[in-house]
Amino acid sequence: MSLSSLALEELAFLTLTGIAVGSALIAVQTRYAVYSAVALGMTGAGVAGLMALLGFGYVAAFHLLVYVGATVTFMAFSVIMLREQPGMLKNLVPLAVVSAILICVTVIVAVNSMGIERHVAPVEMGLREAAEALVDKYWFPLILAIVSLATIMIEGISVARGDEE
Amino acid sequence: MIPVTWYYVVAAVLFAIGSYGAVVHRNAVRILVSLELMFNAELLLLLAVASTIEAVQGALLAILVIALTSSEIGVAIPIIVLLFRLTGTVDVTRASRLRG
Numbered sequence: 001m002s003l004s005s006l007a008l009e010e011l012a013f014l015t016l017t018g019i020a021v022g023s024a025l026i027a028v029q030t031r032y033a034v035y036s037a038v039a040l041g042m043t044g045a046g047v048a049g050l051m052a053l054l055g056f057g058y059v060a061a062f063h064l065l066v067y068v069g070a071t072v073t074f075m076a077f078s079v080i081m082l083r084e085q086p087g088m089l090k091n092l093v094p095l096a097v098v099s100a101i102l103i104c105v106t107v108i109v110a111v112n113s114m115g116i117e118r119h120v121a122p123v124e125m126g127l128r129e130a131a132e133a134l135v136d137k138y139w140f141p142l143i144l145a146i147v148s149l150a151t152i153m154i155e156g157i158s159v160a161r162g163d164e165e
Numbered sequence: 166m167i168p169v170t171w172y173y174v175v176a177a178v179l180f181a182i183g184s185y186g187a188v189v190h191r192n193a194v195r196i197l198v199s200l201e202l203m204f205n206a207e208l209l210l211l212l213a214v215a216s217t218i219e220a221v222q223g224a225l226l227a228i229l230v231i232a233l234t235s236s237e238i239g240v241a242i243p244i245i246v247l248l249f250r251l252t253g254t255v256d257v258t259r260a261s262r263l264r265g
Binding site: 009010013017020021024025027028033036037039040043044047050051053054055056058059062063066067070071072074075078079081082083088089090092093095096097099100101103104105107108111112114123129130133134138141142144145146148149151152155156158 | 170172173175176179182183186188189190191195197199210216220222223227229232234236240242245249253254255
């Protein structure tokens, strides 16, 4: 791997991290729930980019198509139907900040103490290999996932129909 | 080669932001968005760890988790819409009125 491609990879990582963390902050802090849902979509896109950088290209594609493309869009359009509500429990803000910092430190320390490899090359795995494993070994969870995705469609239709009989 | 530790840090920061949002908001939609931020963080963490241990199984688990989370949102949003229809608000501190 050349020096320029390494710098490019790091630049991509920093850009995607900026998108993911920045839009996560917007999602939590913005006054309007619709913008919050849109910012969640941006975070999902940033996380999908980081997945692709790790080498999980088709998981990133699935995340973009199913999660960002369908689910978060469904959430954003549903939120439009609701009136904006006043927002925050201000007396809990200091407690929430302290607990968030503690959670952040705990996760980093816990995962680092697992003693796994620190440097990792992007994973190389074929779609055929993954598809065969999914169909041969994990067919039952696959059926559950298909049924679950079908429920999204039914729920969406139910919400769209409302009280109409 | 980017150290995998960096991915852990990003995931931990995203998880912390999500937990902050879940604690401070009263609006059910905003709480759901915060929980989804935490989901994105754990998904990134799962794949970062899987890339060092068992990539194929980690990827398959991630795909199934994405599908199930999509279903979860598909169920949670109609519940919030119904809460709004019944009470005229999505304030979770007032949802206890639905008891009895």
